[in-house]
Amino acid sequence: xxxxxxxxxxxxxxxxxxxxxxxxxxYRYLNNLLAVDKGKIGTxxxxxxxxxxFRYATNNPNLRAAVVAYGPPPDTAAMNRIKxxxxxxxxxxxxxINESLPMVTAAMQSSGKTFTSEVYPGTGHGFLKPGRQGYNxxxxxxxxxxxxxFYRARLGK
Numbered sequence: 030x031x032x033x034x035x036x037x038x039x040x041x042x043x044x045x046x047x048x049x050x051x052x053x054x055x056y057r058y059l060n061n062l063l064a065v066d067k068g069k070i071g072t073x074x075x076x077x078x079x080x081x082x083f084r085y086a087t088n089n090p091n092l093r094a095a096v097v098a099y100g101p102p103p104d105t106a107a108m109n110r111i112k113x114x115x116x117x118x119x120x121x122x123x124x125x126i127n128e129s130l131p132m133v134t135a136a137m138q139s140s141g142k143t144f145t146s147e148v149y150p151g152t153g154h155g156f157l158k159p160g161r162q163g164y165n166x167x168x169x170x171x172x173x174x175x176x177x178x179f180y181r182a183r184l185g186k
Contacts, residue, residue: 119147123154
């Protein structure tokens with residue numbers, strides 16, 4: 030894409046089923062690499078990709094961890110299929126995404142799923158990306174530290 034507008038348009042045209050097929054292929058590829066501990070694979074996504082990371086957890090029971098960075102949630106009924114622990118990273122000033130957090134938390138808890146959401150003060154949507162509100166703050170560093178801790182606990186190393 031030539032710019033962010035075109036990128037968003039192209040992402041909007043992607044069908045969930047196609048994204049799942051691609052992620053399944055990626056999962057199989059990674060799982061066959063000698064350098065990868067078999068079955069110790071997780072996902073991470075940011076914004077639209079965060080939503081896809083969350084949604085893919087509803088489709089792959091073999092995932093060991095999923096990180097959602099300020100992404101939208103999947104359908105609540107689909108959350109019943111999630112097997113992996115999910116970590117949500119959210120900016121405090123991201124009202125559009127954060128408005129769904131109470132519903133997501135309730136749906137995950139009522140289904141007995143492991144879901145931890147962390148909201149970082151003084152940050153907005155996309156705060157892990159250079160140039161975004163909250164990028165040059167200790168909160169960004171704290172979020173990355175938390176993501177790495179989450180992966181180490183679920184994937185090892």
